[in-house]
Amino acid sequence: MTLSMRYPAIDETHDPALSSWVEGADDHPDFPVQNLPLGIVSTGGGDPRVGVAIGEHVLDLAAIAGLLPDDGRAALSQPSLNAYMALRPEQRLALRRRLSSLLTREDERRAIEPHLHRASACMLHMPARIGDYTDFYTGIHHAVNLGSVFRPDHPLLPNYKHVPIGYHGRASSVRISGVPVRRPSGQVRTAEGTAPELAPTRRLDFELELGFWVGAANRPGEALPIERAPDSLVGICLLNDWSARDVQAWEYQPLGPFLAKNFHTTISPWVVTAEALAPFRIAQPARPEGDPAPLPYLFDAADQAHGALSLDLHVALLPRGGTEAVPIARSHASHMYWTPAQLVAHHSVGGCNLEPGDLLGSGTISAPVPSGLGSLMEMTRGWKDPITLPDGQSRLALEDGDEIRLSAVASAPGFRSIGLGRCDGRVVA
Ligand SMILES: O=C(O)/C=C/C(=O)CC(=O)CC(=O)O
Numbered sequence: 001m002t003l004s005m006r007y008p009a010i011d012e013t014h015d016p017a018l019s020s021w022v023e024g025a026d027d028h029p030d031f032p033v034q035n036l037p038l039g040i041v042s043t044g045g046g047d048p049r050v051g052v053a054i055g056e057h058v059l060d061l062a063a064i065a066g067l068l069p070d071d072g073r074a075a076l077s078q079p080s081l082n083a084y085m086a087l088r089p090e091q092r093l094a095l096r097r098r099l100s101s102l103l104t105r106e107d108e109r110r111a112i113e114p115h116l117h118r119a120s121a122c123m124l125h126m127p128a129r130i131g132d133y134t135d136f137y138t139g140i141h142h143a144v145n146l147g148s149v150f151r152p153d154h155p156l157l158p159n160y161k162h163v164p165i166g167y168h169g170r171a172s173s174v175r176i177s178g179v180p181v182r183r184p185s186g187q188v189r190t191a192e193g194t195a196p197e198l199a200p201t202r203r204l205d206f207e208l209e210l211g212f213w214v215g216a217a218n219r220p221g222e223a224l225p226i227e228r229a230p231d232s233l234v235g236i237c238l239l240n241d242w243s244a245r246d247v248q249a250w251e252y253q254p255l256g257p258f259l260a261k262n263f264h265t266t267i268s269p270w271v272v273t274a275e276a277l278a279p280f281r282i283a284q285p286a287r288p289e290g291d292p293a294p295l296p297y298l299f300d301a302a303d304q305a306h307g308a309l310s311l312d313l314h315v316a317l318l319p320r321g322g323t324e325a326v327p328i329a330r331s332h333a334s335h336m337y338w339t340p341a342q343l344v345a346h347h348s349v350g351g352c353n354l355e356p357g358d359l360l361g362s363g364t365i366s367a368p369v370p371s372g373l374g375s376l377m378e379m380t381r382g383w384k385d386p387i388t389l390p391d392g393q394s395r396l397a398l399e400d401g402d403e404i405r406l407s408a409v410a411s412a413p414g415f416r417s418i419g420l421g422r423c424d425g426r427v428v429a
C-alpha cells in the first residue's frame, strides 16, 4: 500500500463532467452526483430506511437493494447507518461506484426513477444510533480566544500542543437539523462571589464544528495505529455544540464541560462519505516554528500529507422575527490543529474501543480573523461588544426565536464542489 492510498482514491465517481439524469442534480449546490451522501429517511409515514441525496431528491436504497453489490447489501436494509458504517472500506467504495453508475447511466433510469422521492416529501431521521459522542478542542484559535476569557493568565494551557484535548459528550441529546433547541436552565452565578441560582441560561451560544463518523475500529484494549485510522473515518457532518456559557463558567472546573453542553447538539443529517471527500484532502498546515513535534503514535507522514480537509465553513443567524439569515462567520477546516486520524489514534491509544456509529466533534473551528469566529463568546470578546445585525438588532448571546444555520462546502481546483447540507437550530424558550 502506498502512502497516499490510506484514504479512498480519486476515481471516475469524482469526474466533474459526470452528469446525473435526475432533474436539477447537476446544478445542486450540495448534492450533485459527485457527492452521494447517505441518510435515514421515511416517506408518507413509512419506516425509516437508508437513502442517498441526489439534488432535490432522495433515492430509497432499500427499494433497489437488488441492484446494489451483493457484498454489504444487507447493511442498507436497516433503519440506521450503523451497519453501513461497520462495512469494510472496499465494500463502501463498491457501493459508491454502483450508486454513481445507477444515477448517471440513462439505461438504468427506468429501474431507478420510481424509487426517487422529492426531498421535500421525506422526513429525515438520525443517521445512526450514536453509542458515544466525544467532542475535541482542535480549533487552536478558538482555544486561545476562549482561554483568554476563562483563564486570562494562561489562555492556551501547556498540554494543548502535545495532546488532542477532548471530553466525553452526551450521545442521547444529539439531534438532527431542524429540531428546536430548548433554552436550558442550569446553575449560574450572576456575579463573582455570589451564591449560585437555578435559572434559564442568559449566555446561550453556538459552536461551529465538524462531526466525524466512526466505522469499524479497534477492539477493547487495542490501540488503533494512526496508519489504520483513515479506514475508521467513514464520513463527516456539520455539528453545532450549543453551549450555555454562564453554566459552563461556573461548573467546568476541574472536570470540564458537563450540563453546559449536554442539553442539545445539532448535526446535519447526511453522512458525506470518506469516498466522496477524496478530492478534498489536503496537507495538514505545517506547525508553526517552535511547536513540539507530535509523539510518534500521533504522527504519520501520509496523514500529514493528506489528512486535512478543504472545507469552507459558514455560520448564518436568522434573528427572531427576521426573514433573512445574516452571514456572521466564515472559517475553514484547515484551522484544526489535529487531523481526524490523530483524533482517532489518540482516542484509542489507551485501549478505549471506538464503535461504528460513534461521533467525534472537531471542536469549534475559528479562523484567526474577526470575520472567522465560530462562537458568539469569541465574536463579542467575552460578552463585551455586542454584534450588530443589518436590521439594527444587536446580540451578545442568542435570544429565543433566533436560528443558527451552519453550512460547509468542500472544493478543490478541477473538481465539482459538494456541500454538507443543513445544520439548523432555532432557540425556543
Ligand atoms: O475551558 C475551555 O477552554 C473551554 C472548553 C469548551 O468550550 C469545550 C468545547 O466544547 C471545545 C470546543 O468546541 O472547541
Ligand SMILES: [Ca+2]
Pocket: 135, 136, 207, 209, 241, 361, 363, 364
Ligand atoms: Ca464544542
Ligand SMILES: [Mg+2]
Pocket: 131, 132, 133, 171
Ligand atoms: Mg455513552
